[in-house]
Amino acid sequence: MPKVQAILEGILKKDALIASRLLRAVDDQDPKAVEILEKIYPKRKPSQVIGLTGPPGVGKSTLIDALVAKEREGGACVGVLAIDPSSPFTGGALLGDRIRMSRHASDPDVFIRSLASRGRMGGLSASLQDSLVVMQAMGYSPIFVETVGTGQDEVEVLRVSHTTLVVLAPGLGDSIQSLKAGIMEIADIYVVNKADKDSARTLQSEIEDLIGMKVYTPEDWQPRVILTSPAYNQGLKELQEAIKAHWTYLNQAGRRRRKEEQIAKQLxxxxxxxxxxxxxxxxxxxxxxxxxxxxxxxxxxxxxxxxxxxxxxxxxxx
Amino acid sequence: MEKKVRLLIGKVGLDGHDRGVKIVARALRDAGFEVIYTGLHQTPEAIVNMAIQEGVDAIGLSILSGAHLELFERVLHLLKEKGATIPVFGGGIIPPEDIVALKKMGVKEAFTPGALTDQIVKWIEDNIVPQSL
Incomplete structure (x- = not known):
């Protein structure tokens, strides 16, 4: 077993072998990992954590793949934590999110880690926040978090991310769905993916109606609706800009500090x-x-x- | 503390036959392992990089293209180069004499058509140890 100090240095030097071993210990809830987490916590870089949630099959992994490519154009080192469900019967899991991201597989500046939910409800895994701490200490920025494909009530991602994206696709239900509580309330940015489909505009206007019903002061962030279609390279630049605009917003008037206090409390x-x-x-x-x-x-x-x-x-x- | 065996299961090289590997991945999932499935057409470089990032306990490769000797050798070489000690096993249409060569090279086991999924599960349970800090 490498010494704590060696692991600590490895993490700060972005050593993939050491990091993946630590992430593993974190995932297995090894008590030894906590000692290291405690030490690396103050070394975290201020990286934006972007959570993506939404129903299965709307294109969350594909969207992350496209956003990672955009970030790489700008030279950023990007982290991805992608969660898929564990079996309630055997505890086994098939983690397939990174299939959509395989063009980044040989890029050492993109660190992708798949996590199994291991029985945790809410769309995340028990180890998600600890894994984020490791990635932030390694200096990855931004970091994308992909939740389990969610239904209506899995809103935990909101409590661990700086910026929350709710990804939807046309054809999943009528306008009543957008009026319901839960997932439709948590977005900083709504993404209508698969926007090459006909009914994308209908979904867009339904979400805009939803936003229009709430009163926002100039102090508030008004959620945006972005249409995307990674297959046609549509809307990705706008989405990237909206994500950056939200980061800028958070970095004003002490908002980021307050947000990070909430995230730490959640931890x-x-x-x-x-x-x-x-x-x-x-x-x-x-x-x-x-x-x-x-x-x-x-x-x-x-x-x-x-x-x-x-x-x-x-x-x-x- | 909950230790689970984590495996990378993938297809490497120019080989589009993924029915077998998907059945194996599913069987391993049902045996309680965490399986990262890579999808088709991965390069040895990508496989090794993914295996390191995912912190897996073993890499299982399916090769039905006939290029098993070259591809396994490359994967083993890259793992060594990166200082990773991850056991590699595999399956596919591999002649018996090549299985001997693969094992000599450092491949831990090779399963051929007709192998039962239970056999693969048992082999993993007996031979693969979940890593720890």
Missing amino acids: VVGRLQDGILHLLEAKLNHLLGGAWKDEILNPYTMSNKLFERFKQQVVDET
Whole structure:
């Protein structure tokens, strides 16, 4: 095992072998990784984290591929963290996001890492924020985060990104879908992808109506709607400019500091929740293991009874 | 701490036959492994770069083009050049005498048509260790 200091230096020097080993330990929730994360946290570069979310198949990976290419034209070193689901039955996963990004596979200045959700809800993986810390310490900027293909309620990406993109494509539902709460509220930029399709304009105007219903002060960022079609190289420059405009906006009036405080708080809360849940799980299993031996007469009676017992054993003790 | 075996499964070189490799990737997923699938037509350089970035425990390559000796050699060479110690295994239409040559070269195992997915899973369980810090 390399010494902590060697790993630390490797990360700051962008050593891919060391970084991928650390990212692995982070993903496996190896306690040794936390010691290193603690040390590299203050060394992070101020890189913009851009989260992309949206339903499966709308073209998130392809869009990231195109945005990475644009950033590479400008000479930026780009990071990508792409999350795909783990099986609820076997824990296995097939991670296929980087197939769409294979033109960057031999480019050492593009670091792409696939993550399995490993049971975490909300569209991210438990290790996502820690992985971001590693990539920021390595100096990658910007960093794109691709969520699991999401439904209507997976909004966690908002809490870890500077800039949130909701990617949609025409043909996924009528105008009622855009009125619903959840994913349609979180975007800094709405992307209507596959804009070469006929109904793209309809979707665009539905989203614009949605934005128009809210009152924005001059202080607020007014979400933008961008039409893109990577296959026809359409809208990519506009999208890149909108992403940069949001970064400029964040860098004014102390907004970025406030945003990063929220992101750091999220990291604290996430780590605490994971740690506490882990501690509780064993106790809970013990409690339930005994309980299932009793006949379930009424789930409400039983859960009330169990909760009381649980409170006595765990909460009141501490 | 939750250790999982992570594998890179891919197609290298000019070879468009991906039905077999997709079945293998799916079977490995169902066995509880995390599988990064690269898709078709990857260069050895891209395979090695991806394997390093993804921090995998092994690389599995499917080659049905007949160029297995050259492609495996190149992948092994590049891994060595970059200081990565990632085991490589593979499968495809490979004559028995070439399997001997591949193993001599450093390829850990080669599966040929007719191999059961269970056999591949068992081999991975017995031979591939999840890396740690």
